[in-house]
């Protein structure tokens with residue numbers, strides 16, 4: 001069921017639409033986040049986000065903006081993806097490109113995506129939610145293609161980020177209608193207050209770590225399944241537990257763009273992070289997954 005977030009609705013109408021009428025206008029004159037922070041609605045949005053560990057902003061992008069983004073994404077997949085290295089593009093089955101499931105760092109390979117990530121209302125929203133300056137870290141594409149996909153294991157993004165303090169926000173922009181059938185995101189509300197939980201290796205490409213014994217230790221009845229339409233945006237704290245089921249539909253895609261922003265205060269353990277990435281790449285290569 002979609003989350004009823006009154007503050008998000010206020011936010012939508014009073015802040016996002018005037019700032020974001022069409023074609024991702026860029027603000028060169030206003031300092032980052034000033035427009036958002038100068039309105040009262042983002043304060044209540046941040047309060048909701050801090051209280052529950054996530055927020056949903058319906059119609060963050062309007063239909064024409066989603067269409068434009070969709071077109072840019074298709075171009076990216078056709079022209080840029082074939083040039084990317086194997087650890088940046090994941091397929092459920094690497095010899096069947098219809099099963100494309102994840103692309104890392106869209107922003108590093110395309111100026112249009114770079115601007116959308118680093119100089120846009122997405123970034124201003126991140127700063128409003130984090131309550132200060134942020135560092136854009138990774139813009140990703142996710143899909144669960146029908147017939148060939150796996151559940152997303154329960155996890156906390158902070159486990160992957162290796163940052164202290166664990167202050168970061170992930171945004172997830174729906175590009176398709178998303179519901180129980182095609183694997184909507186499921187949040188465990190308020191779980192960001194429980195700190196980092198033990199994770200262990202999974203067999204899921206792109207989500208190599210999952211919370212240990214999640215279904216034994218946590219009450220999955222408390223989960224909120226977030227249904228979304230194209231242009232709806234979810235935002236979650238780096239410690240919020242979330243997961244998604246597999247796409248059980250025979251025909252429907254489940255595409256989304258992820259935006260990860262770290263708080264400027266957060267420091268990554270770069271050595272440990274790099275070591276893990278190197279080891280993971282080797283393992284995925286050896287098992288012929290990438």
Ligand SMILES: O=C(O)CCC(=O)C(=O)O
Nearest residue numbers: 142152157170172244258
């Ligand atoms: O798309 C998914 O299934 C999971 C996305 C996710 O875990 C995230 O963006 O943090």
